[in-house]
Amino acid sequence: MIETIRDTGFGKLVRLFSGGQLLRFPEEEDPSIWTTYVKTSEETKPAQSEISGSEYDSYEEDLEAYGLYTVMSQASRVGRRTSTVTSAPALPSSAQRGSPTIITWAPDDPENPQNWSIPKKLLVSSQIWLLTFAIYIGSAIYSPGIPSAAQHFGISSVAATLGLTLFVLGYGVGPMLLSPLSELPAVGRSPTYVLTLVVFVFFNFGVIYARNLGMFLAFRFLTGFFGSPALATGGASMGDIWSPRARDYMIAVWGCFAISAPVLGPLVGGFAAAAKGWTWTIWPLMWVSGFTLVVLFVGLPETYAPNILSRRAARVRKITGDADCVSESELELRRVSKKDLLFEALIRPFQLSFLEPIVFLLNLYISLIYGILYIWFEAFPIIFEDLHGFNAGQNGLAFLGILVGTICLAIPGYFYWKSHYQIRYLDRNGNLPPEAQLPSACVGAVCLAFSLFWFGWTGNFASVHWIVPILASGLFSVGGCLIFNSIFTYEAHAYPTYAASVLAGNDFMRSSFGAAFPLFATAMFRNLGVGWACTLLGCLAVLFVPYPFVLLRFGRRLRLASRFARHDI
Template sequence: MAELMRDTVFGHFVRLITNGRMFQYAEERDPTIWKRYVDREQTKNMALYGNAEGLSNEEKADKDDAPFSSKDSSQTQVGNGEEQEHQLSSTITGQRIDTEKGRDITMVSWYGDNDPEMPLNWSTFKKVFVTFEICLLTFSVYIGSAIYSAGTEDVVRTFGVSQVKATLGLTLFVAGYGLGPMIWAPMSEIPYVGRNPIYIGTLFVFVILQVPTALAVNFAMLLCFRFLTGFIGSPVLATGGASIGDIFAPKKRAYAIGIWGIAAVCGPVMGPLVGGFAVQARGWTWTIWELMWLCGFSLVLLIFFLPETSSTNILYRRTKRLRKLTGIQSLRCQPEIMAEHMTGKEIALIALVRPITLNFKEPIVLLLNLYIALVYGLLYIWFESFPIVFLGIYGFDLGQEGLAFLGILVGAIIVIPPFFYYLYKVVEPQFNENGELQPEKRLPPAFVGAFCIPVCLFWFGWSSRASIHWIMPIIGSSFFSFGTFLLFNSVLNYLPDAYPEYAASVLAGNDLMRSSFGAGFPLFANAMYTNLGVGWASSTLGFLSIAFIPIPFLLYRYGKQIRKHSKNARQDF
């Protein structure tokens, strides 16, 4: 437990007030341990070439073609007196330093392959507990969208606005958490920052902002704070998958992403259920108070028990501690060296420009983001039909209508065992000895998921009538869980595998596009279902989803060839 709490917000506070006497790190208990694990190859590259990677392929080719006299000084024996005049030696490793290009820097690394502070080496208990915390945070924020929808009728009465205007409280929240990751997700990748300050800082503000939201004195104030809370609370919706990727190797990552996906599904599903009974008893403001209490509990839990998962931030802070302990200012780590050269312009480019450019320049990213956005939009527009069906046709009250969403949750739980069995028996054996998998091998579950979406919409639409028992549309709704679970897990594992160097940007772009659809679609949901009827409105959505079924099949067949023509995608597998 001490190891778990040491790298949390609470742990850092305890270390601060005890001057590092509690929750000590390995280098504080043994000040010499780091010397045994200096990265000598990177230190040599820094000394000779001024960077940790060494010569690029082009530079190596130029060097091989050059005459012997012009080759790097590292090829010359130190015994030459004239050469020694142009060289210094590192005081730590004794490595010769090129005075023109080299830097006297000693590269700090992990304490061996089994370093317990490396997130991939954490114990199973620690990994599972941290995954639970990420899932709880995701659920707490995601429920904030749908929990409001239960109170839209009360909002109409309270502020005297139309049904469509009242729906803006939902859509602006969704739009906010689509825009937020454009800033928060790339910031969490910066070694100086890490993921915890983003999670904890934004969640604290998110909780505080629920107060003026619930106490809104006019409709404009309500909409303003709904957008702000969505924007502020959004980091985990895009970065949660990256946090899980920090602690699980690719071979096991899909299992954890699957559980995280269930937490994401539970949010919109449980929102109307929890919010429905609250609105019945106390009005729409109680949906916001419930959201504040849930997120407040999550905030307290995370302050005490969520450790930093970013390996670059962990290594950076270790290097800072070593400089303070030893007084040796030449100690550096690779993430720190990389961050030194990041300008404000480059950070802005990563945060705001790259997710959009990758989305429209990469055919793979565009197709999959468009597909996931469509499914996400269908989810939110379809949710708007539940009051029409279960209140209007079957005569449920507001609380009972929330119970109708449980079919979606049950479907999500049912699909987990066969999916995990498939991962264990089919996917895992395809990984090579280096723990790598061809990205397209992540896509077959999407073949099934693609057909489940239209099945759900047709089933739900044509079974929602007074002559048919209410259990039938609820059973049909479970197929949406099958489809979204399999599609989201395939895509959220495929994109980082296909674009490993730009995973954060690709996922941020995915979140932006799907949230844009999720924000816009509910605005015309009521008119669509009222004018077309439940059967034909759902069928229209079903036909639209059928048009996108070929996408995973095409990418499975041609994805490798498309990646070979991309400058950003992985081409070596």
């Protein structure tokens, strides 16, 4: 427990104010320990060409496990493999050896997140899940308050909907600028999460006490912007601490929290808006995010290996007086220009998203599904309040169909398929090609398209029991969840060198669709009717149904024609 608290925000403050006398690290208690952390620069990881077979597969999985959902893959994939350095006597200085002293992991190092106990890993993971939930619920929790906000500011319902869409747009834009901070060895993930959450909590006061529409919309965008690191790098945090085999399951659980939060938002916000008006849709968001801030400040240790090793190297420099004691990530960053870092962070995601055909169509499909999810925040009141007489709180309960479909059907089904059937796609060398991730997306594509027609034509008539469109929404969540998990994993495996950039572009594109679709949702459903509006969306979904099947059949050929995708499998 002391080791966990020592590396949290609270523990760092205790060390700062005690002058490093409290919560000391092992090398501060016994300076001779630092020699077990050393490897010379000649012992750095081998080039890809020198690694083959299962060793390369393991090495590649280690690379993918870190920085998977962030935007500095080129600069950050260093210093992440556990070294097998044995205890050694005091070493000569760096100047005498003619090379820097590389500070890395000791054998079975307890500070290495990959070596943490299962309970500690689950404790840390649960905090990331809680953080993701606390931020993601902030988008849809406001939607039941749109009529009240429109009346308060004297604007149309479309203008009031901007409070929803700008929040979503903010957490699509934010990762482009904020997520790279968590990949810097000098910063790390925990400070990025905690500091941006502090801003998120306080900016929500600006939302509640906004004096005019401009102030309200500006603070909604900024809260989404500063809440974005959790949404963009939560998957990377799972990769920091879990083995590659367990990582996919933990990311799926994290994704379940990301889906559940906006679904529960209308439920919480509906009862709050019905009782106290639109401002009370934000107060529950304040409570859950404030509670999360306290939990993370006291209990979230750093999980990012380069940051842990960078701080360890700083302590070793202080103990030895040798300024050339550095971590491998610090050494690597010296070789990367600022221009290259900016290109990878800001340009590469757009280059891959719009100029790489495989990525563009996959991201477009994901974005369409995400846009439809946010359209439903406007469509549900038309169906369940206007046709079935629900109040705002009861309308929020209608979203539980999506939650039940995700938790009870999609996630267990995905886990079962992954553990029992995916192994059949291993090639003769025991490698799993990226296309092995796609069969569940094929099933999801059919389910999702069918659910839209089912939802539209059963929700179009008051004579049809209200439970029927809710069941259809549950099938939609099954299809969407299978597609999301499959496509995210496929993109990471098909573009391992550029996985961070590919997924950052995905995040930006789908958030843009999620921000734009609600603006025309009400007009579309009222002018076309629920049945025909959902038919239009269903036809768009049908257009994409063949795409996972095409990739499953011809994906390898398409990858070989790409200069960005992997060619070795």
